[in-house]
Amino acid sequence: MSRDLILDGLNPQQKRAVKHTKGPLLVFAGAGSGKTRVIVHRVANLIIRGVSPKEILCLTFTNKAAGEMKDRLRAILGEEAPVWAGTFHAFGAWFLRQEASRIGYPSSFAIYDEADQRSLISKCLKELDIKPGRGMSGALAWLANFARDTMQDLNEIACGLPFDPYPVLALYEKRKRESHAFDFADLIFAPLTMLSSDEDLRDAYRSRFPYLLVDEYQDTNPAQYLLLMSLAGDGGNLCVVGDDDQAIYGWRGADVGNILKFRDDFPRAQVVVLEQNYRSTGAILEAASSLICHNRHRVPKDLKSVRGRGKEVAVREFTDDAMEAAGIAQAIEKLIASGASPDSIGVLYRVNSLSRVIEEAFAQWRIPYTVYRGTRFYENREIKDLLAYLRILVNPRDEEALARVINVPHRGVGEKTIDILRQYARDRRIPIAYAVGEAVIDRVVSGAQLKGLEEFHRIYAEIVCRAGMNDIASILGGILEVTGYEEALKTEPDGEDRVNNIRELIASTVDVRDIGRYLEEKSLMSRLDKDAGEERVSIMTLHMSKGLEFNYVFIPGLEEGILPHSRSMDTDRGIEEERRLLYVGITRAKKEVSLSWSKYRTIYGREEFQTPSTFLPEILQEDAPAVTELCAENS
DNA sequence: CCGAAAAAGATTTTT
DNA sequence: TCTTTTTCGG
Numbered sequence: 335m336s337r338d339l340i341l342d343g344l345n346p347q348q349k350r351a352v353k354h355t356k357g358p359l360l361v362f363a364g365a366g367s368g369k370t371r372v373i374v375h376r377v378a379n380l381i382i383r384g385v386s387p388k389e390i391l392c393l394t395f396t397n398k399a400a401g402e403m404k405d406r407l408r409a410i411l412g413e414e415a416p417v418w419a420g421t422f423h424a425f426g427a428w429f430l431r432q433e434a435s436r437i438g439y440p441s442s443f444a445i446y447d448e449a450d451q452r453s454l455i456s457k458c459l460k461e462l463d464i465k466p467g468r469g470m471s472g473a474l475a476w477l478a479n480f481a482r483d484t485m486q487d488l489n490e491i492a493c494g495l496p497f498d499p500y501p502v503l504a505l506y507e508k509r510k511r512e513s514h515a516f517d518f519a520d521l522i523f524a525p526l527t528m529l530s531s532d533e534d535l536r537d538a539y540r541s542r543f544p545y546l547l548v549d550e551y552q553d554t555n556p557a558q559y560l561l562l563m564s565l566a567g568d569g570g571n572l573c574v575v576g577d578d579d580q581a582i583y584g585w586r587g588a589d590v591g592n593i594l595k596f597r598d599d600f601p602r603a604q605v606v607v608l609e610q611n612y613r614s615t616g617a618i619l620e621a622a623s624s625l626i627c628h629n630r631h632r633v634p635k636d637l638k639s640v641r642g643r644g645k646e647v648a649v650r651e652f653t654d655d656a657m658e659a660a661g662i663a664q665a666i667e668k669l670i671a672s673g674a675s676p677d678s679i680g681v682l683y684r685v686n687s688l689s690r691v692i693e694e695a696f697a698q699w700r701i702p703y704t705v706y707r708g709t710r711f712y713e714n715r716e717i718k719d720l721l722a723y724l725r726i727l728v729n730p731r732d733e734e735a736l737a738r739v740i741n742v743p744h745r746g747v748g749e750k751t752i753d754i755l756r757q758y759a760r761d762r763r764i765p766i767a768y769a770v771g772e773a774v775i776d777r778v779v780s781g782a783q784l785k786g787l788e789e790f791h792r793i794y795a796e797i798v799c800r801a802g803m804n805d806i807a808s809i810l811g812g813i814l815e816v817t818g819y820e821e822a823l824k825t826e827p828d829g830e831d832r833v834n835n836i837r838e839l840i841a842s843t844v845d846v847r848d849i850g851r852y853l854e855e856k857s858l859m860s861r862l863d864k865d866a867g868e869e870r871v872s873i874m875t876l877h878m879s880k881g882l883e884f885n886y887v888f889i890p891g892l893e894e895g896i897l898p899h900s901r902s903m904d905t906d907r908g909i910e911e912e913r914r915l916l917y918v919g920i921t922r923a924k925k926e927v928s929l930s931w932s933k934y935r936t937i938y939g940r941e942e943f944q945t946p947s948t949f950l951p952e953i954l955q956e957d958a959p960a961v962t963e964l965c966a967e968n969s
Numbered sequence: 970c971c972g973a974a975a976a977a978g979a980t981t982t983t984t
Numbered sequence: 985t986c987t988t989t990t991t992c993g994g
Binding site: 394395396397398399421422423424426445447448468469518519521522550553582583585586588684685686687710741744746747748749750751782783857858859875876877878880881896899900901902911915937938 | 978
């Protein structure tokens with residue numbers, strides 16, 4: 335693409351952002367303001383002006399965003415540009431593959447996800463003779479991550495645990511290191527510590543990537559922020575793009591303050607505010623603005639629509655949640671009957687539990703829908719099991735992976751036996767996977783347990799043998815064959831689905847030579863990128879809707895305790911984030927928004943009396959009186 | 970070691 | 985209500 339085409343069709347603010355090449359740049363990209371376009375065109379502009387693609391580092395939060403960036407760059411430049419684009423965590427993993435030896439890790443390290451982390455933490459609790467209690471390992475995992483994500487000391491964080499978390503997490507760190515594993519927080523934290531303490535290393539990476547670009551900057555946490563600062567240096571060519579009004583991950587340690595104080599960090603920073611909205615109608619933007627204006631900690635913005643006024647935002651009141659769901663179903667049916675495509679419609683709610691009534695109503699009204707739920711493909715048990723077999727091939731010290739599969743399918747190896755094995759390996763300082771064979775020879779257990787161990791040892795040896803000469807898909811197939819896992823699954827209740835998932839995994843496995851890289855990719859990916867955008871209405875949480883758009887948006891459950899959620903209502907910060915959440919939801923819509931609330935709602939099997947959300951009056955404008963309809967439909 | 974049963978708790982979840 | 989996690993008995 336030629337130089338002038340890069341700026342073609344962009345508005346003045348967008349042009350300013352794209353033309354900027356040197357020094358720090360802050361782009362406030364309001365909802366629907368063509369953010370991705372600006373980012374991609376800016377990168378293309380840098381390349382056309384002679385910056386080597388290899389010198390550009392683009393950091394995002396999701397694989398999807400990174401993929402889209404790369405696709406669109408390829409579309410503009412006509413070829414694959416070797417720009418480094420990926421998530422913060424992928425960058426951390428890439429960095430560590432190269433540099434891990436500096437902190438005593440091999441480059442074949444494992445990456446522990448939340449489940450691995452929780453499981454290791456409960457083992458540490460047991461080892462220290464602390465009675466776990468419900469959800470304790472989850473709370474500790476949260477604490478460990480939150481501490482490193484926010485760069486806080488453990489005892490600075492009030493968590494109300496009945497014991498001192500420090501020894502547990504210290505043991506966790508020790509065990510994790512012995513397993514040559516990093517958890518998600520480490521992928522940011524470890525590179526950060528290495529870069530902060532080693533000036534040469536810092537200089538090396540600074541000169542490797544003189545151009546930095548960060549998407550969704552409002553969602554960076556303190557650790558990511560510091561990592562970025564050590565990569566950027568003082569006068570760095572750092573471009574950050576984000577929208578403080580769409581910061582909805584504070585509860586995970588993200589700090590909106592980062593985007594708000596960018597100008598203090600870089601006084602020379604150019605600032606561009608993208609206020610031209612290409613997505614929504616005027617009425618929708620007006621409602622969104624009048625809502626978000628109630629937040630005190632924000633940069634004022636005035637989104638302008640390029641489309642007409644459009645239909646007013648509707649607020650509907652219902653008697654109970656079933657009627658609300660039926661009302662939404664009915665409205666959607668009407669939309670579809672008048673020609674709207676189901677996949678241009680989204681139902682967005684605060685909590686997953688609201689999906690149920692909606693689903694029931696949709697089933698009744700025969701409305702095709704897809705629920706985007708929390709359960710992610712790679713978190714399915716069967717997928718994790720299969721990948722765990724692969725993990726112990728790459729890293730035989732990976733205790734979590736081994737503990738996961740040594741008794742899958744059942745072969746009589748229980749927790750006790752694993753404990754003995756773990757101790758055995760630790761005493762001899764050998765990888766736990768190698769300890770199995772020796773433990774069998776030493777007869778550390780007897781009877782059924784010994785038989786089980788022997789069997790696992792045989793299986794492991796067989797897999798190791800096959801792994802040497804096959805591609806990954808065949809290795810996976812081999813694992814299924816040798817272990818008899820597929821047959822075992824078929825006897826389970828949901829076995830058929832699980833077997834299908836496994837098939838899907840194998841089918842999607844393209845030949846990568848390096849198993850380690852394959853596993854890295856899988857552990858950093860949440861769902862299989864499969865656009866289920868066929869003729870179906872989308873149902874999801876407000877969080878998941880960020881970055882998407884629909885012609886028609888329905889947001890039910892606008893009640894005190896739900897939106898704003900009861901767990902976020904005590905602080906101003908909490909309320910502001912809830913408000914942003916609703917703002918994100920409303921600004922997903924191109925044509926119409928319908929908000930609703932119910933006087934009665936069944937919550938955890940109990941019928942509760944609800945009051946309308948404080949946010950509703952903030953949206954209502956005097957010239958557009960609330961449309962109150964009582965849905966008389968029976969269910 | 971495994972299954973059943975009881976108890977407790979139940980936002981959001983980019984990686 | 986329903987799911988997850990712990991405990992207890994065979």
